[in-house]
Amino acid sequence: MRASRMFPALAAVTAAALMTVPATAVAPSAGTAVPAEGTYYVQSATTGLNAADAGGTVEQHRPRGDEDHQQWLLRASGSDHVLESVDRPGRCLGRDGAAAGVVDCASDSAVWAVDDVGEDRHLLREPGTERLLTVRPKPSGENYPAGLGVGGASELAHWYLTPAQPVRHPLPPAGDRTLDQVSFLTTHNSYANGVDGGFAPPFINLAPNQVRGIEQQLADGVRGFSFDIHQTPDGAILCHNSCFWVSSPVALWVDLQRIVDFLNAHPDQVVTVFLEDYVDPEVLRSEIERVNGLPDVLYDPARTGVRQNGWHTMDELIAADDRLLIFTDHSRAADAAAGLTRDQFGVMYQREWTVENYWSMGPGIGGSDWACYSRWYGAGENIPLTRTEPGFRPLFVMNHFRDVPVEATARTDNANALNRAERFCQPAARKKPNYLMVDRYDVGDPAAAVASLNRYWY
Structure with a gap:
């Protein structure tokens, strides 16, 4: 381990506190601040889904940008407001008894008092009452119902009014940019490249997710990598679904060593690794311990106060030699039950530090689901x-790839990555992608999309 760190005072925060992800409390009182008139998504603060006109009813749907009747024009109506459908002028998000519906904008049931409850959240309240637009409570063991309702105060009645055209701020000077303000080109199934070794039975080897090895990916500017790891008698091995019949399999530590060697040769660079993780924690720890120099560059945000104070600047990470982040999609609860959590040896639980959209846009050919x-x-x-x-x-x-990597499809998808990021995914997340993850990064120029994202801060 390194002899010193940049943030020694923060290292004493207890592990129990760092492991807790606090829920946002319902605000005790409402104010009167209302966003400016304009086009918005009415987005649940609980589910992240959008209120959509579903043929006269209002339901929460997956965010689809300017598709699927999800955009609403907020405008004043006396001292209150209405939300008029962008696609159906004269029809507004309103109330139909205990349900939410699409009603005539001239009717009293279309009018809402918009109350600010802090943290950019709002209540949509029937004027003169305490009846609020709300997500209906979910039955035990099920998802929240699609249909929206009108009910009492709770976390389910908190809404973001997310601008369809958000304000973009110029990025701070290079030395002052925090990690969450920067975007990185990231490869999906980085190891499945047909160059560094085998990753699947021969018939699947014919459809690699990438066609350049890890070292070339690093040289080309890739700074995020995703690896599937499976447990075998030889340790944590990189492969699809199963390592059975894989010829010339590659161990995780081999590719991690390539990355650490690159970081040692390029002391101004930061790299992130995402693990789709099917191994026991002891196996993963043993694998990581085989990588020479890894502890010297490993970044553990839980030990440096990130959850309390936000992400460090890129310059701070570089100065502290905190330049390699490793995330796992494995369950903390399962590890705790087994007696060893992965963050004890520097691997972070992805659900605690990131958000991530659904991984597939559809099959390898044909239409895509954005x-x-x-x-x-x-x-x-x-x-x-x-x-x-x-x-x-x-x-x-931000995942941006299909079930099966087909070169022609990946070329088209990658050429449209910025379009999807800005029209669909940024409003859905209320932040820009930090990691744009693609198949076949060598076609369609997704690096240009990342360069565009790095011109502003959402």
Whole structure:
């Protein structure tokens, strides 16, 4: 380990406090601040899903940008406001008894008092009452119902009014940019490249996610890597689904060593690794301990006060030699039950530090689904893309690839990555992507999309 750190005073924060992800409390009182008139998404602060006109009813749907009747024009109506459908002039988001509906904008049931409850959240309240637009409570073991309702005060009645055209701020000077203000080109299944070794049975080897090895990816400017690791008698091995029949398999430590060697040769660079993780924690720890120099560059935000104070600047990370982040998608609860958590040896639990959209846009050919919604939203867990905490913004991993990597499709998809990021995923997450993850980064110029994202801060 290094002899000194940049933030020694913060290292004493207890592990128990760092492991806690606080829920946002319902504000005790409402103010009167209202966003300026304009076009907005009405976005649940609980689920991250958008209010959409669903043929006359109002439902929460996966964010789809300017598609699917999800944009609403906020305008004054006396001392209150209406939300008029951008696609159906004269029809507004309103009330139909205990349900939300699309009603005539001239009717009393279309009018809302918009109350500010802090943290950029609002209540949409029937004037003169305490009846609020709300997500309906979910039945035990199920997702929240699609249909929206009118009910009492709770966290489910908190809404973001997310601008369809958000204000973009110039990035601070290079030395002052924090990690969550920067975007990185990231490769999906970085190891499945047909160059460094085998990653699947031969018939799957014919469809690699990448066609350049890890060292070339680093030389080309890739700064985020995703690895699937599976457990075998030889340790943590990189492969798809199963390592059975894989010829010339590559161990995780081999590719991590390539990355650490690159960082040692380029002391001004920062790299992130995402693990799709199917190994025991002891196996992963043994694998990491094989990598020469890894402890010297490993960044552990839990030990440096990030959750309390926000992400460090890139210059601070470089000066402290905190230049390698490793995330796992594994469950903390499962590790704790086994007696060894991965963050004890510097691997962070992704759900605690990032948000991530669903991984697939569809099959390898044909139409694509650009909806941008959380990978971790379902009956058993709810981590919306909009999640924030006091003083801390989770990093946003934007997945932008298909089920099967087909070169022609990847070329088209990558050429449209910026379009999807700005029209669909940035409003869905209320932040820009920090990691743009793609197949076949060598086609369609996704690096240009990352360069454009790095011109501003959402």
